[in-house]
Amino acid sequence: MKEFQEKNIGYVYILEVADIELPVCKIGMTTRTPYERCDEINCSSTGDFIWSVAHYIAVDDCRKLESLVHTKLAPLRQKKREFFNLSAEDANTALLSIFDKQSEIKRLTLEEIKPLSKEKTGTKKHKKRAFKCADFEYAELLQLFNSLLNVKGRPFGQLNKPYFGISDGHQGVQWNLSVSVDTGIAALGVNLEGLKYKDWPISKFILTELNKRRIFEIIEKIENPSSVFVRFSRDAWQVTSRPNIVEKYLGGQEFMCSALAEGKWEETLREALECLNEKNNFQGRTKQIVTLENPPRNGEQIRLMEVSPHLTIWSPLKLTGNIESHLRNKIEELQPFYDWVKGACE
Known part of the structure; x- marks a missing residue:
């Protein structure tokens, strides 16, 4: 009887479509973690959406609860699928x-279910920790990001891409947490993309910073400038996707704050401004010749494409010991940069 009960301990989860607001969700169960199951679904190449975990509940019989929920919500269920025609928020209320x-x-706490899940998922050995599956440590990191910044995080990227992670979802200046798929290295960052939002904030930032380069005032105030990096990227646009290009780094590289020279910063800012449409007061993308990193099967590797600048200020995040303390300290370390970028956009 005990063995039967343990086999049913798990989660009923609700997945929502990542990066797009649609009145559809996926409701299912898993005896591992919702994040592992979500990763598995996203990696299965089913041709559906890219999903992210919206809600979940840990219980002592996830199979029975899933069956009960599916039965109650049957009128909203898509034929022969675990998709339901309602939002993740409404599904969680139901x-x-x-x-x-x-x-x-019975409902279980994460502490009650965590040892069992670790026992089940800890038997597989990997050559390197690359977050191929989002385990408890990464799930905890996501939850801490949301709680410490008081946001509902918005996922980005996929496990088969170079980076994936979560942002605060705000239009304009954002906090984000990214993970390198290859190395498993996590980083907290302040992010400003070259998107319209409201009056092209990236344009306001560049013009304001060219007028008075305040970055060096911020660098002087932080305790360890060698742990913070500044990167201005050139995003090339192919409809809504951004393929990797050889000319990615504006200024030729990303910079450690402790080694950033004023002349190089000004040069990088001017190069970033050239990625915006001067005829439209720099409020829009411009077109430039770029080189695709991966040669296409059909078409030219060197192309004329729309481009825009993309600012990221980031610092690596320690994932051992007290993760909450590490993340809290990293937020405090980068807060002056966030305030500076946000202020320059207003």
């Missing part, structure tokens, strides 16, 4: 209501 109206299934 899930909690259905759970509260029954008495057989």
Whole structure:
């Protein structure tokens, strides 16, 4: 009986479509973690959406609860699929209501379910920790990012891409947390993309900083400038995708704050400004000749494409010991940069 109960310990999860607001969600169960299951679905190349974890509940019988939820929400279910025609928020409200109206299934805390999940997922050995599956440590990192910044994080990227992670979802200056798929290295960053948002904030930032280069005032105030890096990228646009290009780094590289020279910073800012449409007061993309890193099967490797500048200020994040303390300290370290970039855009 105990063995049967343990086999049913797990989660009922709700997935939402990443980066697009659609009134559709996926409701399922897993005896591992919702993040592992989500990664598995995204890597399965089913041709559907890229999903992210919106909500979940840990229980002692996830199979029974999933069946109960699917039955109750059957009128909203897409034929022969675990997709439901309602938002993740509405689905979570329904899930909690259905759970509260029954008495057989018991809710578990993360502490109660964590040892079992680690035992089940810890038998596989990997040559390097690359977050191929989002385990408890990464799930904890996501939750801490949301709670410490008081946001509902918005995922970006995919596990088969160079980077994936989560941002605060704000239009304009953003906090983000990224993970390198190849190395498993995590970084907290302040991010400003070359997108319209409201009046092209990237344009305001560049013009303001060219007028008075305040970055050096910020660098002088931080305790360890060698741990913070500044990168201005050139994004090339192919409809909504951004293929990798040889001319990615504006200024030719990313810079350690402790080694950034004023002349090089001005040169990089002017190069970034050239990625915006001067005829439209720098509020829009311009076109430049770029070189695709991966030669296409059909078409030219060197192309004329729309481009825009992309600012990232980042610092590596320690993932051992007290992760909450590390993340909190990293937010405090980068807060002056966030305030500076945000202020320059207003």
